[in-house]
Amino acid sequence: MDGSASTHFVEERSSRWDELDAIVEKASKKGIKRVAPAELEAFLRLYRSTSADLARLRTLGVDGSVVDRVNRLVGRSHALLYRTPSEPLAIGAFYRTDFPRLFRQTWRFSAASVLISIAFFLMARSVVAAHPEIVADLVGGGGAEFSTSHHAGDFSERFQAAPGPLITSFVTTNNIGVAFRAFAFGITFGLGTLYVLIVNGAMLGGFAGAYEQSGLGREFWFTVLPHGALELSAIMIAGGAGLAVGWALWSPGRRPRIVRLREESLRAVRIAAGLIPAFVVAGAFEGFLTPSRAISEPVKVAIGAAAAIVFWLYLTLAGGSVAT
Amino acid sequence: MHQDATYRLETPDNVELHFDLAGPGSRFCAICIDAVVVGGMLLALILVAIVIDAALPGALSAIKELKADRGLFTSVGVAVVLFGVAVINASYHLIFELFWRGQTPGKRVMKIRAISDDGTPMGPTQVLLRNVLRMVDFLPAGYALGGVVCLVSDASKRLGDFAAGTIVVKEGAVNYRAKTDTKNAPLAAPALGANPELLPDESRLVQNFLSRRAELLPLARGRLAEQIAGPLYDRYGGNWDYAESYLERLAAGRHRDK
DSSP states (O other): OOHHHHHHHHHHHHHHHHHHHHHHHHHHHHOGGGSOHHHHHHHHHHHHHHHHHHHHHHHHTOOHHHHHHHHHHHHHHHHHHSOOOOOOOOHHHIIIIIHHHHHHHTHHHHHHHHHHHHHHHHHHHHHHHHOGGGHHHHHTTHHHHHHTOOSHHHHHHHHHHSOHHHHHHHHHHHHHHHHHHHHHGGGTTTHHHHHHHHHHHHHHHHHHHHHHHTTOHHHHHHHHHHHHHHHHHHHHHHHHHHHHHHHHHHOOTTSOHHHHHHHHHHHHHHHHHHTHHHHHHHHHIIIIITTOSSSOHHHHHHHHHHHHHHHHHHHHHTTOOOOO | OOTTOEEEEEOTTSOEEEEEBOOHHHHHHHHHHHHHHHHHHHHHHHHHHHHHHHHSTTSSSOOTTOOTTTSSOSOHHHHHHHHHHHHHHHHHHHHHHHHTTSOOHHHHHTTEEEEETTSSOOOHHHHHHHHHTHHHHHTTTTTHHHHHHHHHSTTOOOHHHHHHTEEEEEOOOOOOSOOOOGGGGGGOOOOTTSSTTSOHHHHHHHHHHHHHGGGSOHHHHHHHHHHHHHHHHHHHOOOOSOHHHHHHHHHTTOTTOO
16 A cells, blocks of 8 residues: 555544543543443444554554554544453452352361361470470571570560560561462472471471470460461461462362462462461460460360361352352 | 564454553663652652641650660661551552553653553553562663573563563654654655655665654764665665655656756
8 A cells, every 4th residue: 555545544434533532531530320321332433444544544554653553543432441340349249159269169278287286286295295306496597585484484475575466467567478478489380389388387386396395285285276276277268379370380180270270279279368367366265265365275266266266167158059 | 673663463353553652761760760760759758647647646656665776676767767668668569550551650751652562551460560579670680681591582572571461562652643744844855756766675675764763863864865765766766865855856856967
């Protein structure tokens, strides 16, 4: 096609492009809901004709800057047209059905995560029982924090000293961080997740072994379990989400790894995010229930255990059956 | 290698859309700007805590029964600040990308935006996922892993973009109407087809180069002009002075002029 014809084409169509541009501009400023129905109709019509123009322009080989601006216009219209209806962050529906279903879809990975954690917990505990001197290595930096507490009073006092709201906020943010880390490192083919789970299990086992050795096992468990039952459950489930992503990378089936990565991680991140309230509750227990002097220790453990049981029952029973 | 990388997308209505991808450089600049903004927020937080502490002595300072050598915190103020730091760090990118539709202050300055790779704005889950995976891309320090992945991947994606199905694109100044290019008016290309000797493809190529050369960096512009003009000179001959001048005259059919 010679220059004059393509120039003619551009001149002929540019008024429509301007029209579409005006509507898109208006819609992106005021929101598409404020655009009059007549204009919406015009928008759809103009979008279709402009898309066709774009394809035409490319084959005509007109001036690149014209193609660019029409491309940009079609791009903006496309984004407006196909925008996923902004999910109003439907939290209620998510917890009523989606979250427990997601858990059950991936329960095998949560189970694997629990088994790995327990295995390394037991291993570390028995190693410390046999060789108490290695506890400092096993619990790493955390050892320093505990090294000052050599008798039962010190240990529970540690929890009683700091004010509840602080403990709660700190512990909660920290645990949410651990959970998201356990999930996020699933992208390392699950190896990073394994590392987080192993360290977590081994540290708990190391502490347990050390305190049991010094005859403080009872105090240890009474202090850990009220909040730990729920907290550890949630961390292990987050680890399961990471393992699910890792497994999709090891064994993607027939589809490309990159596709499986997307599918699995978009699903698994919702599990990780869904655990946040569990960490808030566990953090509140740690800040207020664990250090409380008014409640007897068996009652604290009972409350903590009850919360964890309710959580697991919710995950296994709520939300109806999975459609798949 | 990734200069001027374009992401091509086929829409459901069979339109091919082109997006200019943001390269590792502009993305890193955006991250640096965001880091400065986060730093400023943290500094402000600390200053506020200090001011409150000075104005209301005891309000934030040490709790009496707390023994410094054993407790987790030596003062409520420190704890509040540390908590604030954790919250700001964790939620800065998340909140901005959620409410500014894929932009953070740094991205806004750099005129880039994260979008879903189907050309639409990101959904909340995508925003969450690409920002949770930030901590993996950050490893071992300073986004080294994400940077390497971004350099070698086709669409300049970091790991978080792969997982969430997102791309980061240049916004491109949307001066859709005013594209008259007055600054370079004297360099405007002659009309397409002004030189009947040229094949349509060649004519188009020259035309395209001449009309867009002002957007190119000098080095790339010179090199591209050489690349285009060289073969054409071999074929059509004429009077060569330098590549761009030759192309200008060739397009107008005056390449034999002195």
